[in-house]
Amino acid sequence: MKKFYLLALIVWFSFTGCETAKSIMDSVGTRNGNLTNAEVVQGLKEALEFGTDSATTHLSRLDGFYKDAMIKILMPSEAQNVEKTLRNAGLGSVVDKAVLSMNRAAEDASKYVGNIFINAIKQMTIQDAFGILRGGDMAATNYLRDKTTVQLTSAFTPIVAKSLNNTNATKYWKDVFTTYNRFSNKPVNTDLTAYVTQKALEGLFYKIGLEEQHIRKDPLARVTDILKKVFGNQNGNAF
Numbered sequence: 001m002k003k004f005y006l007l008a009l010i011v012w013f014s015f016t017g018c019e020t021a022k023s024i025m026d027s028v029g030t031r032n033g034n035l036t037n038a039e040v041v042q043g044l045k046e047a048l049e050f051g052t053d054s055a056t057t058h059l060s061r062l063d064g065f066y067k068d069a070m071i072k073i074l075m076p077s078e079a080q081n082v083e084k085t086l087r088n089a090g091l092g093s094v095v096d097k098a099v100l101s102m103n104r105a106a107e108d109a110s111k112y113v114g115n116i117f118i119n120a121i122k123q124m125t126i127q128d129a130f131g132i133l134r135g136g137d138m139a140a141t142n143y144l145r146d147k148t149t150v151q152l153t154s155a156f157t158p159i160v161a162k163s164l165n166n167t168n169a170t171k172y173w174k175d176v177f178t179t180y181n182r183f184s185n186k187p188v189n190t191d192l193t194a195y196v197t198q199k200a201l202e203g204l205f206y207k208i209g210l211e212e213q214h215i216r217k218d219p220l221a222r223v224t225d226i227l228k229k230v231f232g233n234q235n236g237n238a239f
Helices: 002-016 019-028 037-059 077-088 092-112 114-122 126-134 139-166 169-181 192-217 225-234
Strands: none
Touching: 037 092, 037 114, 037 126, 037 139, 037 192, 037 225, 077 092, 077 169, 092 139, 092 169, 092 192, 114 139, 126 139, 139 169, 139 192, 169 192, 192 225
16 A cells, blocks of 8 residues: 555656655655665765865865965966066065965955855755765765856955955056066966966865765765765665
């Protein structure tokens, strides 16, 4: 009788697509291996919350970008000749201050992204969750990147711009590279804010990706019961 009841619900939901039917199915506990759909969604949401919180907390600290060799924001490759010329002319300290200011701007902007990630995580569907669970080591990170990049860019840009202006980095950049571009066949982008925003987001998602891989591969990183259950099943035969 129970099997007949569940079958009837499945047929009803498939034909109506009704949210009420979906809610009933979740409460009954549609199972995938040893997990219900609700457990999979909850587990993936918790993993994303832990990953984004850990990454943003680390990056928003003093030297979160500046002293991390993997994500430290440096002069763009097209500006390396300019940087070399300045250093040879005894102006290395000017370059160093510009690099420091770019990283400080990224660290400052990282303090204000929490709500954007929370909203994206709340919107996760069952289909999203199973796609992430069965995906590669960066599936959750890629989900967040797709859902939040536009909003993050909008949020980062004014914060980065303000921070760069406070350290005179924007003025330095425009003065030096506007002059350089007059004589170069490969102009440097004089929009420092756009460059730092892009590099800051790259660093942010790099760190989130590391957190995701940590949770997927290291049982000790699964600090709640639902994380242990969801990712433990993933390593077994349930999926």
